[in-house]
Amino acid sequence: MQMDELVALCKRRGFLFQSSEIYGGLNGFWDYGPLGVLLKRNVKDAWWHDMVTSHNEMVRDAGAPGTYDMTGLDCTIIMHPQVWKCSGHYDLFHDYMVDCRESKKRYRYDHVKGRWVTGKKHGTDGEPAVEMKVFITTMETEGTQEALQAEAAHFFGLRKKDLESLVWEGPVMAISELDSLENVVGPDAKHPGTLTEPREFNLMFKTTIGALGGEDDVAFLRPETAQGIFVNFKNVCDSTRVKVPVGIAQIGKSFRNEITPRNFTFRSREFEQMEIEFFCHPSESADWYRYWRDRRFNWYTSLGLASDKLRLREHEKAELAHYSVGTADIEYAFPFLPEGDYGELEGVAHRGDFDLRSHMEGKLVREGDQLVLEKGPDGQPKHRGSGKDLTYFDDQRKERFVPHVIEPSSGADRATLAFLCEAYTIDQVPTAEKKEDASRTYMKFHPRLAPIKAAVFPLVKKDGMPEMATEIYSELKKSFAVQYDEKGAVGRRYRRQDEIGTPFCITVDGQSVEDGTVTLRDRDTLEQVRVKRDELLTELKQRLHLS
Numbered sequence: 001m002q003m004d005e006l007v008a009l010c011k012r013r014g015f016l017f018q019s020s021e022i023y024g025g026l027n028g029f030w031d032y033g034p035l036g037v038l039l040k041r042n043v044k045d046a047w048w049h050d051m052v053t054s055h056n057e058m059v060r061d062a063g064a065p066g067t068y069d070m071t072g073l074d075c076t077i078i079m080h081p082q083v084w085k086c087s088g089h090y091d092l093f094h095d096y097m098v099d100c101r102e103s104k105k106r107y108r109y110d111h112v113k114g115r116w117v118t119g120k121k122h123g124t125d126g127e128p129a130v131e132m133k134v135f136i137t138t139m140e141t142e143g144t145q146e147a148l149q150a151e152a153a154h155f156f157g158l159r160k161k162d163l164e165s166l167v168w169e170g171p172v173m174a175i176s177e178l179d180s181l182e183n184v185v186g187p188d189a190k191h192p193g194t195l196t197e198p199r200e201f202n203l204m205f206k207t208t209i210g211a212l213g214g215e216d217d218v219a220f221l222r223p224e225t226a227q228g229i230f231v232n233f234k235n236v237c238d239s240t241r242v243k244v245p246v247g248i249a250q251i252g253k254s255f256r257n258e259i260t261p262r263n264f265t266f267r268s269r270e271f272e273q274m275e276i277e278f279f280c281h282p283s284e285s286a287d288w289y290r291y292w293r294d295r296r297f298n299w300y301t302s303l304g305l306a307s308d309k310l311r312l313r314e315h316e317k318a319e320l321a322h323y324s325v326g327t328a329d330i331e332y333a334f335p336f337l338p339e340g341d342y343g344e345l346e347g348v349a350h351r352g353d354f355d356l357r358s359h360m361e362g363k364l365v366r367e368g369d370q371l372v373l374e375k376g377p378d379g380q381p382k383h384r385g386s387g388k389d390l391t392y393f394d395d396q397r398k399e400r401f402v403p404h405v406i407e408p409s410s411g412a413d414r415a416t417l418a419f420l421c422e423a424y425t426i427d428q429v430p431t432a433e434k435k436e437d438a439s440r441t442y443m444k445f446h447p448r449l450a451p452i453k454a455a456v457f458p459l460v461k462k463d464g465m466p467e468m469a470t471e472i473y474s475e476l477k478k479s480f481a482v483q484y485d486e487k488g489a490v491g492r493r494y495r496r497q498d499e500i501g502t503p504f505c506i507t508v509d510g511q512s513v514e515d516g517t518v519t520l521r522d523r524d525t526l527e528q529v530r531v532k533r534d535e536l537l538t539e540l541k542q543r544l545h546l547s
């Protein structure tokens with residue numbers, strides 16, 4: 001599938017628009033259109049339903065080490081600045097970036113990849129060719145040898161057939177692995193050595209609280225929803241009857257001033273997260289980690305992500321965050337990535353007691369296998385915690401402890417994008433319905449995610465058909481999202497619904513008015529069956545997995 005075809009469909013049919021498009025757009029910000037908002041809401045509702053509301057704390061889930069509680073929160077986007085100091089985001093949540101003096105573009109230091117190459121650079125105006133050894137680069141997601149060949153051809157002024165004269169050395173690597181950027185040709189530059197030394201860049205958006213707006217009033221837009229859950233752990237335990245092990249879920253907006261937002265909504269500056277912080281006894285945390293890792297992976301497949309494009313990748317020890325005992329990423333082979341590459345949909349992390357202890361004691365750092373308070377130059381704690389007791393007393397074990405945390409953290413926008421990519425289908429099989437129009441494009445959404453569940457058409461605009469069709473439309477609309485369409489040939493109307501992924505179309509024809517049956521057409525199989533009008537709602541609910 002070509003990504004630009006999907007992007008065009010998303011705009012044409014009202015799934016996604018660039019934010020502030022009439023003013024030229026704003027990089028890294030996206031608006032969900034009339035269908036996109038329904039799709040994303042369905043993704044979030046499916047998550048909340050499956051993780052929170054349908055959870056039964058008295059029944060052990062398959063594969064779970066025991067029974068557990070599950071509840072939810074909705075916290076603010078702006079929190080006390082101390083939260084980010086203790087969580088580590090204030091000091092650590094940064095990326096390195098390099099600027100290109102020639103192209104005026106900015107890149108993430110670890111995203112620019114390239115390879116050493118020697119060749120003859122042809123001068124303009126007939127100047128003699130000069131032999132040069134340079135590090136040719138491209139952006140990470142296009143970091144294949146083919147992309148580098150194209151960049152090298154451009155740099156050395158070679159035609160395709162002369163590329164064999166180039167001598168490549170060493171593996172493809174990130175510029176962050178090089179000792180110097182002196183001979184590096186930036187991804188959009190024509191000369192070597194135009195990249196600046198890397199500089200740190202904090203990814204949190206800053207704002208000020210109140211009218212005076214001094215340094216003391218600086219606050220941050222949250223870069224993750226998780227911290228709201230940690231700082232409310234005690235409130236939840238004290239105000240409800242939940243007991244550890246307990247999962248607290250939250251869906252909400254997060255903001256990161258990403259240096260290079262790209263790949264449609266995959267890396268945005270404003271996005272939504274769906275996070276669970278699962279609190280448990282330290283002795284059981286490894287089992288709970290495995291449980292959540294597998295459960296979250298299976299959630300995506302249950303909603304239609306094909307298992308050959310989805311993978312679970314355990315992090316290597318060296319890749320783990322400083323507090324983490326184990327982390328796995330759930331990744332999807334997005335079509336904008338090079339063959340064989342995967343992008344993160346969700347991270348499932350075993351975070352130990354790092355978060356609760358940080359909010360009690362202050363910012364922690366690892367020393368060997370211990371977490372200790374980070375000290376400033378004056379020997380005092382660098383960032384003080386709340387000083388509140390966030391331990392938990394387990395009355396069955398008769399033990400007080402700091403719970404360990406397992407965090408399945410997913411992005412609602414990345415999940416929605418994966419479901420859009422997966423759904424995009426071009427069907428070449430000619431059928432009786434399609435006749436001359438042999439290829440059709442349709443969005444094969446899982447019925448739970450489809451923005452519109454059914455469409456109702458009168459075959460023609462007369463003989464009582466529109467009246468009966470509008471009645472059916474009004475009846476069904478009480479239960480789920482339905483569209484009514486009487487414009488154009490019925491084949492065209494089917495195509496319009498296929499393109500937005502509506503699983504079922506109901507047509508009222510001459511026979512319907514006589515015997516009270518309608519045709520029900522299936523988006524994927526194109527099969528049509530006659531259904532009695534008074535059995536239609538039950539039949540649809542069953543087919544849509546709603547009953």
Ligand code: ATP
Binds near residue numbers: 412413
């Ligand atoms: P990446 O390495 O891709 O930047 P991350 O490891 O920083 O992601 P987390 O901090 O683990 O991401 O955030 C949890 C989830 O939030 C991610 O798996 C992703 O689905 C989502 N997410 C994070 N950053 C973005 C973003 N810039 N745009 C859209 N979704 C995001």
